[in-house]
Amino acid sequence: xxxxxxxxxxxxxxxxxxxxxxxxxxxxxxxxxxxxxxxxxxxxxxxxxxxxxxxxxxxxxxxxxxxxxxxxxxxxxxxxxxxxxxxxxxxxxxxxxxxxxxxxxxxxxxxxxxxxxxxxxxxxxxxxxxxxxxxxxxxxxxxxxxxxxxxxxxxxxxxxxxxxxxxxxxxxxxxxxxxxxxxxxxxxxxxxxxxxxxxxxxxxxxxxxxxxxxxxxxxxxxxxxxxxxxxxxxxxxxxxxxxxxxxxxxxxxxxxxxxxxxxxxxxxxxxxxxxxxxxxxxxxxxxxxxxxxxxxxxxxxxxxxxxxxxxxxxxxxxxxxxxxxxxxxxxxxxxxxxxxxxxxxxxxxxxxxxxxxxxxxxxxxxxxxxxxxxxxxxxxxxxxxxxxxxxxxxxxxxxxxxxxxxxxxxxxxxxxxxxxxxxxxxxxxxxxxxxxxxxxxxxxxxxxxxxxxxxxxxxxxxxxxxxxxxxxxxxxx
Numbered sequence: 001x002x003x004x005x006x007x008x009x010x011x012x013x014x015x016x017x018x019x020x021x022x023x024x025x026x027x028x029x030x031x032x033x034x035x036x037x038x039x040x041x042x043x044x045x046x047x048x049x050x051x052x053x054x055x056x057x058x059x060x061x062x063x064x065x066x067x068x069x070x071x072x073x074x075x076x077x078x079x080x081x082x083x084x085x086x087x088x089x090x091x092x093x094x095x096x097x098x099x100x101x102x103x104x105x106x107x108x109x110x111x112x113x114x115x116x117x118x119x120x121x122x123x124x125x126x127x128x129x130x131x132x133x134x135x136x137x138x139x140x141x142x143x144x145x146x147x148x149x150x151x152x153x154x155x156x157x158x159x160x161x162x163x164x165x166x167x168x169x170x171x172x173x174x175x176x177x178x179x180x181x182x183x184x185x186x187x188x189x190x191x192x193x194x195x196x197x198x199x200x201x202x203x204x205x206x207x208x209x210x211x212x213x214x215x216x217x218x219x220x221x222x223x224x225x226x227x228x229x230x231x232x233x234x235x236x237x238x239x240x241x242x243x244x245x246x247x248x249x250x251x252x253x254x255x256x257x258x259x260x261x262x263x264x265x266x267x268x269x270x271x272x273x274x275x276x277x278x279x280x281x282x283x284x285x286x287x288x289x290x291x292x293x294x295x296x297x298x299x300x301x302x303x304x305x306x307x308x309x310x311x312x313x314x315x316x317x318x319x320x321x322x323x324x325x326x327x328x329x330x331x332x333x334x335x336x337x338x339x340x341x342x343x344x345x346x347x348x349x350x351x352x353x354x355x356x357x358x359x360x361x362x363x364x365x366x367x368x369x370x371x372x373x374x375x376x377x378x379x380x381x382x383x384x385x386x387x388x389x390x391x392x393x394x395x396x397x398x399x400x401x402x403x404x405x406x407x408x409x410x411x412x413x414x415x416x417x418x419x420x421x422x423x424x425x426x427x428x429x430x431x432x433x434x435x436x437x438x439x440x441x442x443x444x445x446x447x448x449x450x451x452x453x454x455x456x457x458x459x460x461x462x463x464x465x466x467x468x469x470x471x472x473x474x475x476x477x
Contacts, residue, residue, distance in 0.1 A: 070393045071437045075428030076219050076254060076372055077395055081322070082279040082431070088325040089281065092318040100317050101306060111317045118324025122273065122286050125327040126252075127262040131291055134307045135320050138285035139253035140170040141300075142272035143213075145287055145311065146249050147174040149297030150211045150270070151183055158210035158246075164188045164196055165413040167215050168251055175213075188214075192415050193364035194223035198233050205237045209246040216255035216271075220410040220426060221363030222372025224259065225250075231267030247295060253277050253285075257330030258338070258369055263288060269295050275319065279431060280326030284319040287311075333431075338370075341429050344438050345370035348427060351442035356449050358463070362411055362424060373427040376411075376420040379459040380452045385425060388448040392441055395426045 072080070092114065100115045102108025116130065123130045136142045151161060163175055165187045175185045186204045190196050196214060205212075212234055217224050231248050238245035247269040255261055256271075257278035263271060271288040275281055289295050289310065303312030330337070353359060358378035377385065382396045396408075407421035416424075427441070453459040461467040 070391045071440060072393045073427050073429060073433065073437070073441060074393050074395050075430035075433075076222075076277075076426060077428065078276045078282065079279045079430050080432060081276075081281060082326060082329060084329060085280055085322045085325045089318050089322040092321055096317075098317075100315050101304070114321050115315055115317050118321045118327075121324040121327045121331075125256060125261070125331045126271070126273075126288060127264050128288055129291065131308075132263075132288055134287040134289055134310050135315050135323075136285045136287055136311055137283055138276070139168075139251060139272045139274035141311075142274075142285050142287040143168065143170045143251055144174050145300050146270045146272065146289075146297065147171060147211065147213055148178065149299060149310075150247055150249070150295070151178050152298045153296050154210040155183070158208045160184045160186070160206050160209045161211045161213065162186045162188060162201070162204050162209060162246075163213045164190060164215070166190050166194060166218055166220075166410045167213065168219060168253070171213055171215070171251055190413055193367070194218055194221050194362075194410075194414055195364060195367060196225055196230070198226070198229055201230060202233050202237060205234065205246065207241060207243045211247050211249060213249040213251070216250045216252040216261070217259065217369050217372070218363070218410065219254050219372075220408060221374045221414070222254075222368040222370070223363045224255070224367050224369060226367075227268065228266040235267065254369065254372070257327065257334065258341075258371065260334070263290070270297075275323040275326060278326045278330050281319040281322040284316065284323045286323065337431050340431070341371040341433075344429050344433055344435065345373055347435070348373060348429070348438050348442065349375075351438070352445055355442065355446040360416075360420060362414060362416065371429045373429070374411075374424055375427070376416065376424040377449055378420065378423065379456050379462060380423050380449055382423045382425060384452055385423070385448060388452065389444060392444055395428070396422075396424060 092111070096107075096110055096114065098105070098107025098109075098111035100108060100111040102111075115135075119130045119133045119135070122128075122133050134142075134145075136145065147161070151159075159182065161175060161178065161183060163171060163185065167175075172187075175183075175187075179185050188196055188200055188204060201212070212230070214225050214227070214230055216227055227248075227250055234246055234248055248267060249270040249272075250268055251272045252261055253272060253274035254277060256273050261271075268288070269290050273286040273288065275284040275286075287310070289297070289308075297310070299310045299312070301312050304314075306312050306315060349361065352375065356377070360376045360378070362374040362376060363372075386394060386396055407416075407418050408424060411421040411424055412418070429438075453463075
C-alpha cells in the first residue's frame with residue numbers, strides 16, 4: 001500500500017511505521033547525542049512530491065526542535081494521525097463521497113459498507129458486537145450521552161449515580177448538571193496512588209443507584225482502575241439485595257487500543273471511546289452500548305434516527321473509516337506498541353531520577369499505563385518549568401483544564417500538596433516517540449530543573465540549609 005502522506009515522510013520497519021526525519025543520530029554516535037548532531041545529508045535531502053502534488057519537505061533539526069517544532073510528549077492530549085489511517089481516509093474525501101444513509105444508489109451503498117466495516121473493527125478491538133457500537137463526535141459526547149441518557153431514562157425509579165473524584169471533567173460536569181436536576185451523586189475518593197477502594201464502592205451502592213461511572217485509565221496519572229473487580233462488586237451487591245443491577249460505565253478514551261479491553265470479560269455495560277487518542281482523526285469517537293441484555297438510555301440529539309436512534313445525524317464516513325482503521329492497527333500492533341512505550345517510559349523515569357533529585361511520581365506505576373508519566377519536581381514551579389521547556393511539548397495536567405491556574409484536581413484528590421501539584425508535568429509517550437527524543441528530554445529536564453532550583457530561595461533554604469519550610473510563618477501582602 002502506498003502511503004499518501006502530505007506532511008511527513010515515513011519508513012517501514014518490521015514492527016511499525018516511524019517518521020523518517022526522527023532518526024536524528026547515526027548508529028556510530030552515542031545514544032545521548034544532541035539532535036544538533038543529525039547527519040547533514042539528511043537535513044539537505046531534496047524535497048519529494050506527494051501523490052496530490054504537494055511538496056514533502058525534509059524535516060530539519062535545530063536545537064531541541066524539528067523544523068521549528070518541539071519534541072511531542074503529550075500523547076494523552078492527542079496523538080498524531082497514523083499515516084496508514086490517512087491513507088484509508090483519502091478516497092472518501094475525493095472519490096467515495098456518498099452519504100452512508102442514501103439507500104437509492106451505489107454511492108450510498110459504498111459509503112455504508114465502509115462505515116459498517118469500520119464499526120466491525122471498533123467492535124473487534126473491545127470484543128463487542130458491531131451493533132453495540134454507536135458513532136459519536138468523541139469521548140466527551142459519548143460520556144454525556146451515556147451519563148445523562150441513562151440517568152434520565154431511569155429517573156422515575158432510580159436517581160442515584162456513583163463516580164469518582166478523579167474522572168474527566170466532562171463526566172464530573174455531567175454529574176453536576178444532573179445534581180441540578182434533582183439527582184444524587186456520590187463522588188468516591190481515591191487512595192494516594194489513584195485507585196478506588198472496592199469497599200467504599202460497595203458501601204456507596206444503593207437500591208436506587210442507576211449508574212456507576214469509573215474511568216478505565218486516568219488521563220493525568222495513567223492509573224488503571226480494576227474494572228473487572230468493580231463489575232463483580234456491583235453484580236454481587238445487586239444479587240445480595242435482590243435489586244436490578246446498576247449499569248457500569250467506563251470512560252476508556254485513554255485505555256482502548258493501549259491496554260486490553262474486553263467488554264464481555266470485564267462486565268462493562270457502556271463505554272466511551274475517542275478516535276484521536278489512538279492515532280485516528282479528531283472529531284470522531286464511539287459509545288459502546290450493550291444490546292444483550294439491552295441498555296436503555298435517552299438520546300441527546302434527535303433527528304433522523306441514525307445510530308439506533310441514539311445519535312441522529314449523518315455519520316461522517318471519512319473520519320469514521322479513519323477510526324476503524326486506527327482501531328484495526330491498534331488491535332494488531334498493541335503488543336508492539338506497549339513494549340515500545342514501556343521501554344521508553346522506563347528510560348525516561350530512570351534518566352530523570354539519575355540526574356534530578358526530589359522528584360515524585362504521581363499515580364501507581366504497578367497499576368498504570370506506562371505511556372502516561374506524571375512527575376512532580378519539588379521546589380520548582382510547574383508553569384515556569386513549562387515556559388523554560390519550549391522545545392518540548394508537555395502538559396501540566398489535562399488538556400481540557402490546563403488553561404486554569406488552579407492545581408490539578410486529580411493530584412489534589414491523591415493528597416498532593418498544592419505546591420507539588422503545581423510543579424507536576426505529564427509526559428505522554430506514544431507510538432512515534434523515539435529513543436533520541438527521550439534522551440533529549442532527559443537532558444533538557446535536567447538542565448532546566450537545575451537552573452530553576454539554583455534561582456529558587458526555597459531550594460536554598462530547604463535543601464542547602466536544611467530548613468523545614470513547614471515551620472516558617474510567611475507574612476502576607
